Amino acid sequence: MAAITDKAAKPGASGMLAAGLAAFAAALAVRLVGIDSRDLWLDEIYTQFAASRDWLGLIDDRVSRGHSPFYFALLKLSGIDPADIAALRALSAVFDAGAAGILAAGVLRYFGARAALMVAVLYVLAPLQIHWAQNARPYGLLMFFTALGLTGAIGLVAAIGQDDAARGRGPDMLFAVGWSGACFTLTGGILAYLVVLSVPWWPGLRNGALADPGFRRRWVRAQRLPSVVAFLTYMLVSRIHVFDRIGDYWLEDRRPFGLESLTLLGEEIAAGAVGQSGLTLMEAAGLPLAMLTLVAVLCAATFAVTRPALWPKSLPLAALGLGLLCLMLAMSLNTSLLTGRYFTPAWLGLLTAAGIGIATLRPALQVAVAAPLVALMLPLALTAATAPSDLRAEAPKSIAALIDTVSERHAPMVIDRAIFREVRMELMLLRLDEPALPRPAMNGAEDGEAARERAADGAPFFIVARPGDWHENYHAEHASSACLAERDGWSIALVRPGTAAACAPPFPNAP
Numbered sequence: 001m002a003a004i005t006d007k008a009a010k011p012g013a014s015g016m017l018a019a020g021l022a023a024f025a026a027a028l029a030v031r032l033v034g035i036d037s038r039d040l041w042l043d044e045i046y047t048q049f050a051a052s053r054d055w056l057g058l059i060d061d062r063v064s065r066g067h068s069p070f071y072f073a074l075l076k077l078s079g080i081d082p083a084d085i086a087a088l089r090a091l092s093a094v095f096d097a098g099a100a101g102i103l104a105a106g107v108l109r110y111f112g113a114r115a116a117l118m119v120a121v122l123y124v125l126a127p128l129q130i131h132w133a134q135n136a137r138p139y140g141l142l143m144f145f146t147a148l149g150l151t152g153a154i155g156l157v158a159a160i161g162q163d164d165a166a167r168g169r170g171p172d173m174l175f176a177v178g179w180s181g182a183c184f185t186l187t188g189g190i191l192a193y194l195v196v197l198s199v200p201w202w203p204g205l206r207n208g209a210l211a212d213p214g215f216r217r218r219w220v221r222a223q224r225l226p227s228v229v230a231f232l233t234y235m236l237v238s239r240i241h242v243f244d245r246i247g248d249y250w251l252e253d254r255r256p257f258g259l260e261s262l263t264l265l266g267e268e269i270a271a272g273a274v275g276q277s278g279l280t281l282m283e284a285a286g287l288p289l290a291m292l293t294l295v296a297v298l299c300a301a302t303f304a305v306t307r308p309a310l311w312p313k314s315l316p317l318a319a320l321g322l323g324l325l326c327l328m329l330a331m332s333l334n335t336s337l338l339t340g341r342y343f344t345p346a347w348l349g350l351l352t353a354a355g356i357g358i359a360t361l362r363p364a365l366q367v368a369v370a371a372p373l374v375a376l377m378l379p380l381a382l383t384a385a386t387a388p389s390d391l392r393a394e395a396p397k398s399i400a401a402l403i404d405t406v407s408e409r410h411a412p413m414v415i416d417r418a419i420f421r422e423v424r425m426e427l428m429l430l431r432l433d434e435p436a437l438p439r440p441a442m443n444g445a446e447d448g449e450a451a452r453e454r455a456a457d458g459a460p461f462f463i464v465a466r467p468g469d470w471h472e473n474y475h476a477e478h479a480s481s482a483c484l485a486e487r488d489g490w491s492i493a494l495v496r497p498g499t500a501a502a503c504a505p506p507f508p509n510a511p
Contacts, residue, residue, distance in 0.1 A: 066241020148178025304357025
């Protein structure tokens with residue numbers, strides 16, 4: 001087998017820059033293809049809404065929901081119109097393509113040219129990374145900082161035994177900036193950082209190369225800033241998300257742990273997002289292709305991180321790829337984290353390890369392994385980049401547009417849970433040009449109790465219900481003060497408590 005030599009692992013700055021730019025350009029080209037092929041989804045509308053607020057409103061909207069405002073502040077600073085979803089997505093694509101460039105340059109520096117080429121190809125064609133790079137969400141930015149932090153960690157380990165002059169300060173800076181940014185971007189960045197940070201204290205590594213006193217001093221020094229950022233981000237932001245919502249969203253609304261969920265997770269990781277429309281390829285052969293890809297990457301990654309010739313440089317890859325993957329699966333035993341986007345940092349580590357592992361093979365064997373893997377990934381990558389999603393339903397658009405025509409359009413709502421989320425999406429889109437307004441105030445309706453509580457406040461409010469539910473749960477109590485309209489099989493009532501109904505278009509009749 002061909003070893004990766006130190007000589008091959010030390011290119012000049014110009015070579016690293018060229019490799020990084022080539023990987024960046026290739027990744028960006030793939031991610032910009034089909035950037036506007038998917039309809040908006042709820043979390044992207046949250047992004048648009050946050051970016052359209054004033055600065056205090058942006059921070060309040062994000063922090064109050066347990067999300068760091070960092071990514072959303074960058075969007076606001078960019079000057080992109082929050083209503084321009086393609087431009088918002090393109091910025092995420094740039095960040096994710098930046099991760100590809102950083103990985104290519106870093107792997108070239110520490111593992112050689114063949115490894116850099118293989119890692120770049122795998123990352124450029126990774127369907128999961130493509131899909132989330134095409135979303136106006138923080139995952140592309142998280143990949144950018146994770147790539148920086150991982151490269152810094154590899155550099156610190158690779159410098160074991162070198163003096164300060166030979167080592168330089170580059171790895172320390174990459175480690176500190178990368179992991180600080182990752183921790184400040186998403187809670188998942190904190191988990192990725194902590195797993196990589198723990199490497200020198202893993203059982204079996206305390207008496208090996210990682211026990212070098214000089215390395216440990218540098219490792220501890222490099223982690224000071226990201227550890228402070230991780231602690232503050234968790235205490236001020238993430239803790240709200242974890243503890244306030246763990247009883248419902250994370251335990252009830254997401255996938256439960258089980259074989260079917262693990263199969264869906266594997267398909268989503270290897271093939272991008274599950275549930276897109278028009279996926280002829282996926283309908284015919286998507287699951288087998290995805291599973292073959294997943295198994296091939298896992299095998300190549302495991303080979304890389306277990307080869308003595310690659311130790312100890314591959315240990316940060318083992319932590320981020322295999323370690324974080326195992327941690328996330330373990331956490332999923334009693335929480336519902338089996339969603340592909342939560343595994344993007346682990347998949348970045350596994351793809352990097354897989355590329356390095358393949359590059360250590362003899363040339364003929366490299367081709368024999370890499371060619372089928374790339375052939376598997378290419379159609380999945382193109383599908384992930386260009387496949388459309390199901391369009392937003394017309395009924396919620398019609399309901400929100402109707403409500404937006406009256407002076408009380410910002411009044412609270414009592415709404416059937418079957419259409420709750422979709423109407424909220426449409427109402428938030430209608431508020432993008434009103435930065436002083438908070439999110440719509442909405443209550444899910446299961447019976448008449450929520451409407452009675454709203455009526456007791458004495459302020460106008462809306463009821464959205466099926467016609468039968470209106471007559472069963474609301475008509476008797478609210479008919480005298482309500483005006484009613486019908487849209488796409490739904491009854492929309494504007495209720496003015498304590499006031500006789502005075503109805504006019506678009507609410508033409510008293511019920």
